Amino acid sequence: MIIRRATKKDVRELAGLWDKFMEYLQELDSEPLYERSKDSRDEWVKYIKKKRIGKRDSVMFVAEKSRALIGYCMAHVEKNKPIFKVKKYGHCDEFFVLEGYRGKGIGTKLKDTLFDWFKSRRLNYVEIGVLALNFGTIKVYRHWGFKDHAHNMLLHLQ
Numbered sequence: 001m002i003i004r005r006a007t008k009k010d011v012r013e014l015a016g017l018w019d020k021f022m023e024y025l026q027e028l029d030s031e032p033l034y035e036r037s038k039d040s041r042d043e044w045v046k047y048i049k050k051k052r053i054g055k056r057d058s059v060m061f062v063a064e065k066s067r068a069l070i071g072y073c074m075a076h077v078e079k080n081k082p083i084f085k086v087k088k089y090g091h092c093d094e095f096f097v098l099e100g101y102r103g104k105g106i107g108t109k110l111k112d113t114l115f116d117w118f119k120s121r122r123l124n125y126v127e128i129g130v131l132a133l134n135f136g137t138i139k140v141y142r143h144w145g146f147k148d149h150a151h152n153m154l155l156h157l158q
């Protein structure tokens with residue numbers, strides 16, 4: 001298994017993983033916020049190729065085994081509001097390992113590689129969002145050193 005930076009050639013295959021990631025979130029979430037729109041896969045591919053690969057402030061790492069992609073993480077450098085002393089921090093946008101490969105240390109390898117990238121960009125903080133009902137992943141993130149910091153709340157207007 002190798003961890004490497006994603007290239008534009010990976011994006012089609014990654015879209016299959018992204019689809020499974022969205023299915024996973026949708027199953028956890030009773031609200032339709034993660035229901036995919038028509039053509040969502042193609043839209044995701046377009047967006048990732050244009051905005052997230054080959055950009056200085058964005059990064060995507062993949063886990064590859066026997067030439068197949070089995071996990072990935074995507075992150076970017078977030079600018080803090082100019083009123084704050086800390087000017088920028090890392091934000092992890094997506095983190096996913098295929099179901100059959102979880103619990104084998106692949107997520108940890110992706111995380112270590114990502115943290116090294118954040119450090120190389122001289123960032124001192126990393127933020128990650130997670131659904132409140134995603135209990136297993138919350139445990140993993142705490143295990144990786146993340147602390148509960150803010151709660152996102154959602155209201156369905158009737």
Ligand SMILES: CC(C)(COP(=O)(O)OP(=O)(O)OC[C@H]1O[C@@H](n2cnc3c(N)ncnc32)[C@H](O)[C@@H]1OP(=O)(O)O)[C@@H](O)C(=O)NCCC(=O)NCCS
Nearest residue numbers: 095096097102103104105106107108129130136137139140
């Ligand atoms: C979260 C995720 C990326 C972690 O990847 P992974 O390859 O399973 O992680 P690892 O195997 O490296 O496990 C990390 C650590 O957490 C522990 N762990 C794994 N699952 C756990 C669980 N359900 N409860 C408690 N600890 C757990 C592991 O034992 C490991 O600890 P260790 O290093 O001391 O052995 C993966 O489980 C995943 O894709 N989950 C579904 C999608 C998801 O929730 N993504 C994040 C959305 S915000």
